[in-house]
Amino acid sequence: MNQIRKSPINTLGYNFIPETYLPKGKDEYYLRNQQYRNGLHYRHLTAYEIEMLVRNRNTSDNWNNIIVSDAFNPELVQDCKFYGLVRIGKLEPYYLEFHNLRRPVGLYNSTIISCDFGDNVVVDNVNYISHYITGNEVILVNVNEIDTTDHSKFGNGILMEGEDEAIRVWMEVCNENGERKIMPFDGMLPGDAFLWARFRDDNTLQQKFKDFTQQQFDLKRGRYGTIGDRTVIKNCRIIKDVKIGTDAYIKGANKIKNVTINSSADAKTQVGEGCELVNGIIGYGCRAFYGVKAVRFFLAPHSQLKYGARLINSYLGENSTISCCEVLNSLIFPSHEQHHNNSFLCAALLQGQSNMAAGATVGSNHNSRSPDGEIIAGRGFWPGLCVSLKHNSKFATFTILAKGDFPVELNITIPFTLVSNDVTHNKLVVMPAYWFLHNMYALARNAWKYGDRDKRINKTQLLEFDYLAPDSVNEILDAITLMQQATGKAYLKSTKGNKKFTAEQQIEEGKRLLETKDPLVNDLEILVDGFENSSRPAQLIKVTAAYHIFKDLVTFYAVQQLIANSGKQFKQLEEQINSIPAKPVLTSWMNIGGQLIQRTAINKLVTQIHQGKVKSWEQVHAFYKDQADKYPAEKFQHAMAALQTVHGIHLKKAKPEQVQQLLQQALAVKTWMVEGIYESRAKDYKNPFRKMVYETNAEMNKVLGKLEDNSFIKQERASLDQYRKTIAALSRRMQ
Template identity: 60%
Template sequence: MNNIKKKPLSELGYNFIETQLPKGKDEYYLRNEQWSRQGEYRRLLAHEVEALVRNDNSSDDWNNIFVSNEFNPQLVQHCHFFGMVRIGKLEPYYLEFHNLRLPVGLYNSTICACDFGDNVVVHNVNYLSHYILGNEVIVANVNEMATTDYAKFGNGILKEGESESGRIQLELCNENGGRSVMPFDGMLPGDAYLWTRYRDDLQLQQQFKAFTEKQFDKRRGYYGMVGDRCVIKNCKIIKDVTIGTDAYLKGANKLKNLTINSSSVAASQIGEGCELVNGIIGYGCRVFYGVKAVRFVMASHSQLKYGARLINSYLGNNATISCCEVLNSLIFPAHEQHHNNSFLCAALVMGQSNMAAGATIGSNHNSRGADGEILAGRGFWPGLCVSLKHNSKFASFTLISKGNYMSELHINIPFCLVLNDEHDNRLKIMPGYWFMHNMYAIARNSWKYVDRDKRTDKTQQIEYDYLAPDSVEEMFQGLAIMEAAVGNAWYALPENTPKKELTEKDLRKKGKELLLQQPEEVARLTILVKGMENSSREVQLLKVHKAYALFRELIVFYGMKNIIAASKPSFLALQAAVKTAKRGEWHNIGGQLMKAETVNLLKQKIRKNKIAGWPQLHEQYIEIGKEYATDKLQHAVASMLEIKEVSLKNFTPALLAEWLEDSTRTMEWIAHNIRHSREKDYKNPFRQLAYDNANEMNVVVGSLEDNAFINETLNELGEYKNRVRKIINEWEL
């Protein structure tokens, strides 16, 4: 039975706060803290009350209507007021936005205990309750817009008198709730990542909960806010929603328990048919066309479109999800998912990722409970109709070819193509695929994400380069795997049967020798690995002799590129900057790369309350970001020297000059492969089938010569060569 309460009409608009008020406070005390303009209002004059009554307005008590000196009663018509209402300046103008033109004033609306700024437009609002509207706000054709005294605006907190069962949590990365976090306004991808990891560190987890609890007031009675110049039209239900300035809400079905961040430089928009419940929406977000989102956080400048469903998930900055379903996932910045039949469930996706049509990342119920997870490094790209099984883990920039992968995968070499070869009944993995066959795509992705980073608040310094500490560490791991696999394949030949049991070190030594000195011999071997698929079938590595050489060359190039970027004045200055250079583990903390020891120190400070809240943690992100270039330089030099097998003390100007010259050839190779991999699209006769001639193709897809990214790459090549020549000359190498 519906619990419909019947109360005296005289109470409508009053007794907003249902719990006991603090001593000496009335029900408006928090409202007055939120709206500091109450001193600008006065009571209505007798002739103003008469004018309002003539205009078919009513109030339970005209003494509770307060107005500014520039109030015009003729601009209030057919309205019913309950409780205390304060109305700002009303002047004989109309406001226009996107061809919607409406006169300033309040018309045909029921208004219950609200405050209005200057020159607002309120038209046909059936029920507007306990809201504070800023200046020049337009609200038109809204069924219900109300705030409750326990409104939390999407934050995972509890108000006075509420039980724990009422807390909103995001069940990220796992459907069983074992990695749940409490959402809060201002939550960064790094916050969500740190909170979902390290679940066995109870002290750390308790601190994160305490950070969130103390960031928000538990008192009841806050009003919903609508910032200046907001436009809200043709919406059905808006309940417990606070909205920043310059937001545009049109045709939404239901908006409940939300914070919608918006500003004049990063305006957010919500469009037709959307239903959003229990969420935080960042600055500059776009939500359009039938989206359903429940228990979610959208970081700044992210987008949901075309019927997408986002549930129990965090969507990182500059990410777009269209037409598909995403559940229980933590997604780092720069994620693309555009297809109606793609599905992502219980996943940690570390950014710069792209989900193709038909990709099913998380057919989750393959264990005895819904507790599986997918962990994917940067650049994760499952291709058309890929189906993956939990639990699986992927290194950075893994491309997965079309297929149904029946077993769990652990792909721990980066830049791979993963292929399910049903004919041979083998899993085949090609390390370095991107460098050999699609340099255009991987280089352009790094470029476009920098270009499309629209964040106005860059607290976290996000790494977009495909050659960075995290991916390079994985490349070293890949080198070791390839060496051991080659050694094992060579000794597996009957003529090479070893006379003693071989260790991992023995296998790697032989494999490295063959890869460096006899790559043509390696090309003839069938190279198998173990531990990458949870099955009894064979897993084969392809083109290892090419990938191994490319990994080594690109690691050296990574070192050279960072030396050049550091812009040191001399070789001695470079030596001083890298005197403590070393390799080590790095972590991707929400798109921001940090050394493992930095993360450990961060956790230690949190445990000891030296970092006592989310704002202080965000300050630490900024400080760590300031040190990133230095840390990255040290890592790059250490990585380069390890490949070259030269110690830091034996690193001489002559060696640097030689390697700088070599790096220009690597840069030339990269530029050539970027153009070549794109050029194949123009020379492919099947690509040309859709066009009558080459001119038509150039009009439709653009000519190769006019490709902005390729031309930018050629410019960078020229600039790189100039900087190398400048360093060699100025440092007298």
């Protein structure tokens, strides 16, 4: 039976804060007065103004509780019902216009309960607005319900005074069983979400994160909902317990409940038709429209939900777009793209710069008795058309999956790899360095566009968009050793039969074959273990080419960092080189929400949180900034360690001719890359199956644009010219 409570009509609009939670000596308006400090002088209505309001068919339970500014115009208030304390700012005979919606300033045809209004607002046909504070020049038109409860949390995963733990809102990211759940809060960064979701066996750390979140907010009951200056809300049904920033635009939403909508003049947020948003945080500059459904969610700044997308128990990082599809229980780092109605993502950690193709089903996790599987994918994860994956699976950076149904769990440790399911021969086929061999244009353009499209205003976390960075380079180094061993093992098996060899012997033999580019390698079936949870073979292809590309990439990475840290004066370069330790050490790195941080630094942060030296999320965010400042120098040291590991070159001890050779090798790699960018795009113009839909080359050029006019290719060629000059200048300085 529904519990319908009856109360005296004269109490409507009063006693917002239960007496139990009112501090001694305070009234129910004490928090409201703290929120609403606009500097206006208010006064009571005059007898004439009351008479005019009554004549305009307005009613109030107590006209003494309607207080107004000196510029109040009672003629602009018509057909309204007032209950409780209502404060009204300036009302002047103007009309406000926004996107061709023109409405006169004033309050019309509305029921208003205990609200504050700024100057020159439009409130027209709002059936019910209760306990809200609006800014100046706000437009509210055709809204069924706008109200706030005394215990509203505005989407934050906190508990107000007297609330039971059972009602706390959690986001159950990464795993459907809820054991990686985190509490959303306004201002949460992807790094925060990651740290909280990962260290699950550290009970002290988990409790600290929970405490950080609770202490970040005032837990007293009685906060009013707010609508910032110049915000427009029209043709909506239910807006309940929602905090809305300035300059937001909300139109045609079905329901928004327990949500913070951040918006500003510099980063406007929009919510459009048919949206239903419950228990979440929306960042600055976001857009959600056309039938979006989001529940227990976090939409980080400058991200979009569109065209019926469903986002549930998930964190979506900055500068991301999800359209049409369904995403559940996932933690997604910045720059994610997922546009297609029939793609599905569930119980996943995607570490940025990812793209989900149509039909991709990264959610076939019910291959055990309970829904407790997970998928972890490094930066640049691209599952292709109609890919189906099994949980648990794990992928190195910039893994691309060819179209297919992958029947069992995968653990792909080699970066920049194309993974294919060869059904005909019943084997897994892995092509390392695929991007550099066959799609350099996409790899380079994506790295550029992510940085170019980073619209964040708050750049507390330094996001890494370059495909060559400590995370991918460490995987390259491991892949080089893996390819050496797999090649040596295949060769020794083909020549020595079943004789046993140590891993060191296999590596040594494989290295000899790969370094000399022995053509015998092309005839070997090179297999790897542990890439797939099955007994069928997993084969590496194009190993010789990939091996040398990976070695060249380490050279290029090292010179890139040398250039980035060289400065304009030779003294700076000399100091940088002299900073290289006698024995450079490869460090382990973690992708913390798109920011790469050394594992030792993360361990230190965790220790400081345990010890109480880091006491808040604000201090955690200060840690991110500090690591961002250190990153260029640490990345340089990492590059120098990688260079010595692969090529045996210690830059501080290297002979001049070695340095010159290194610089020229890097220039050759850059030249090859730019040529690869052009050639991979040129295939679209040369392939007869692509050309056959055009009657003439002129028509093709009109539709696709001329290859010679491609702005990105032009940009990369100009970059190559500048790179030549930089290498030449660096070469002179280091002679």
